[in-house]
Amino acid sequence: MSQIRIVRIHNELLGTYGDQGNAEVLAFRAKFHGITTTIIDVGYNDPLPTNGDIYLLGGAEDAAQLLSLEALQRDDNLNILHFAIERGAVILAVCAGFQIIGNKFWANGQEVDGLGLLDVISVPGDKRLVGDIKTISTVLGFELTGFENHMGRTILGSSAEAFGKVVTGNGNGDGKFDGAVLGNIFGTYMHGPILARNPEFADLLLTRATGRKYAQITDPLALKYASWRRKVIK
Amino acid sequence: MRLKLSILLAKLAGSLSKNVLRKSGETIPGRVLLALYPKAISELSKSRKIICVSGTNGKTSTTKALVTIISKLGTVTTSPSGSNLDRGVATALMQKSEYAVLEVDELHLSRVITEAKPVAVLLLNLTRDQLHRMHEVKRVADRWAVSAKGAPETLFIGDADDPFVELALASAAQSHRVSFGGRKHLDGAVCPSCGIYLKWNRNDYKCACGLTNLNADALFDSGSAAYRNATLANVTGQLLGGKVIAIDEQSLERSVNREYNGVKANLRLTKNPASWTEALTSVTGNDVVLIVNSREVDGIDTSWLWDISFAVLSGKNIVVCGERGLDIAYRLHVEGIEVEVTNNFESAISKFAKGSHVHVLAAYTAFHELVRA
Numbered sequence: 001m002s003q004i005r006i007v008r009i010h011n012e013l014l015g016t017y018g019d020q021g022n023a024e025v026l027a028f029r030a031k032f033h034g035i036t037t038t039i040i041d042v043g044y045n046d047p048l049p050t051n052g053d054i055y056l057l058g059g060a061e062d063a064a065q066l067l068s069l070e071a072l073q074r075d076d077n078l079n080i081l082h083f084a085i086e087r088g089a090v091i092l093a094v095c096a097g098f099q100i101i102g103n104k105f106w107a108n109g110q111e112v113d114g115l116g117l118l119d120v121i122s123v124p125g126d127k128r129l130v131g132d133i134k135t136i137s138t139v140l141g142f143e144l145t146g147f148e149n150h151m152g153r154t155i156l157g158s159s160a161e162a163f164g165k166v167v168t169g170n171g172n173g174d175g176k177f178d179g180a181v182l183g184n185i186f187g188t189y190m191h192g193p194i195l196a197r198n199p200e201f202a203d204l205l206l207t208r209a210t211g212r213k214y215a216q217i218t219d220p221l222a223l224k225y226a227s228w229r230r231k232v233i234k
Numbered sequence: 235m236r237l238k239l240s241i242l243l244a245k246l247a248g249s250l251s252k253n254v255l256r257k258s259g260e261t262i263p264g265r266v267l268l269a270l271y272p273k274a275i276s277e278l279s280k281s282r283k284i285i286c287v288s289g290t291n292g293k294t295s296t297t298k299a300l301v302t303i304i305s306k307l308g309t310v311t312t313s314p315s316g317s318n319l320d321r322g323v324a325t326a327l328m329q330k331s332e333y334a335v336l337e338v339d340e341l342h343l344s345r346v347i348t349e350a351k352p353v354a355v356l357l358l359n360l361t362r363d364q365l366h367r368m369h370e371v372k373r374v375a376d377r378w379a380v381s382a383k384g385a386p387e388t389l390f391i392g393d394a395d396d397p398f399v400e401l402a403l404a405s406a407a408q409s410h411r412v413s414f415g416g417r418k419h420l421d422g423a424v425c426p427s428c429g430i431y432l433k434w435n436r437n438d439y440k441c442a443c444g445l446t447n448l449n450a451d452a453l454f455d456s457g458s459a460a461y462r463n464a465t466l467a468n469v470t471g472q473l474l475g476g477k478v479i480a481i482d483e484q485s486l487e488r489s490v491n492r493e494y495n496g497v498k499a500n501l502r503l504t505k506n507p508a509s510w511t512e513a514l515t516s517v518t519g520n521d522v523v524l525i526v527n528s529r530e531v532d533g534i535d536t537s538w539l540w541d542i543s544f545a546v547l548s549g550k551n552i553v554v555c556g557e558r559g560l561d562i563a564y565r566l567h568v569e570g571i572e573v574e575v576t577n578n579f580e581s582a583i584s585k586f587a588k589g590s591h592v593h594v595l596a597a598y599t600a601f602h603e604l605v606r607a
Contacts, residue, residue, distance in 0.1 A: 013423050015541070017537050019540075044431050045431075064423065064424045108429070131534070147537055196565070225563070
């Protein structure tokens with residue numbers, strides 16, 4: 001496959017914390033691998049495309065998060081996501097997006113059912129967790145850095161595995177783990193955007209989406225940026 | 235009596251800080267005053283007319299413009315430049331005057347409205363800024379709306395094209411809603427009043443709950459942020475009995491010209507997606523320095539750099555520096571724009587030939603350091 005479709009879900013709603021950059025980094029890294037990409041922005045009123053290879057969700061405020069959830073539960077959207085997962089498509093969901101794809105979460109003071117794609121539930125904590133975060137990814141086996149800014153405390157169910165072990169920061173709230181992963185579905189609290197600060201993770205998502213292994217990219221600036229962040233976040 | 239004594243001690247502390255410690259001494263008096271006399275702001279506000287200016291961008295320069303207008307009506311005191319927390323307000327109020335025009339931080343506005351009981355509050359705009367501190371735009375907007383509702387004696391003037399400003403105007407008993415013909419907002423997809431998907435028709439919004447920028451009390455042509463703020467200052471002045479003055483819009487851009495070894499530099503303050511986007515439209519030349527820091531007032535996170543399109547910088551000579559120079563270098567790299575990364579401003583500006591005109595877009599802390607130097 002030399003062409004992939006990156007679906008940026010509800011950026012107008014889930015674009016508060018810069019996570020829209022994840023799509024740009026994926027497209028940028030893909031170019032090095034000889035993959036052409038199309039970024040498809042899906043609006044609140046648009047149906048989800050059925051043939052996406054990577055679906056992205058970002059962070060948001062409560063009201064926006066609820067609107068996004070409502071739109072994803074509307075029409076055939078949830079089925080489209082289930083089929084996408086069966087096809088082996090990748091989902092990367094950050095912060096509010098991570099909570100949306102879980103079983104339950106809280107927004108505007110009430111508990112709501114999420115999409116149930118990841119076996120996690122999120123509840124509000126007593127204080128906002130804000131600051132740099134560093135984890136060791138269980139999937140990649142090395143350090144990831146980012147920035148977290150959330151109230152949520154996320155509890156993993158039996159079928160989800162933590163995405164990272166926290167070195168610095170809070171992650172899911174207990175200071176031990178960040179995010180969750182199940183197959184090609186990734187959830188995390190890390191902004192930055194996460195793929196800008198950890199370009200190797202973008203490469204992994206491209207590999208997962210296409211089923212192909214790629215040669216290592218030579219991009220000194222990407223490497224310098226990623227390793228600098230890993231060094232300065234103690 | 236105790237208030238007078240507290241003011242005396244506060245002034246003494248300020249002058250010590252200035253003359254002995256060589257600090258700017260701008261916020262020390264207010265800080266000391268509030269510690270000695272917590273009710274100082276409400277006491278000192280009683281005998282005069284207070285006007286507050288708040289918003290994400292343009293507070294300092296709009297406050298200055300409004301001071302010029304109001305000074306024709308009577309004596310005016312104002313906050314020290316950029317010192318907009320409660321201590322800056324307290325410092326300003328230590329001087330006797332008929333009017334006080336105060337620049338107030340978005341999150342401190344509620345307290346100042348409650349204590350100072352202003353005759354007028356000018357709300358400029360509310361956009362993404364320092365999310366580690368503000369958390370979310372809506373959170374700040376909700377506080378403004380509650381304050382506006384609780385201040386029936388105060389006239390709220392603001393830019394109704396910004397849905398978050400309009401939420402406060404709509405909550406106020408007395409408001410003067412100004413429109414510049416509508417304008418898109420980065421966080422405008424959700425109605426800040428009722429939470430449903432906000433209905434936009436080109437640049438105008440109209441929600442089923444009633445929130446809209448249409449039917450404003452005053453309608454002006456669209457224009458730059460500096461023009462809008464100049465207009466809002468004049469509208470506010472007029473409503474308070476002042477005369478419209480000609481305001482040099484460039485003075486409202488927070489831009490300063492400097493020369494470094496024969497290199498002419500135009501320094502401009504850029505601190506969040508809205509101010510960057512505004513500043514990028516002013517980059518007409520080919521030589522550019524970008525400075526990104528991440529101290530408290532800059533915002534300790536830099537993810538917001540990905541909210542901005544830097545496409546207009548394509549093909550220009552760009553040098554970046556600052557504590558987070560690498561963040562913007564990589565952001566531009568992904569957008570297909572290559573830059574040179576340097577360690578500090580001196581080495582960045584030295585990359586340009588004598589006689590060249592360089593646009594310097596600087597983070598909050600970097601801008602202030604360069605202007606002070």
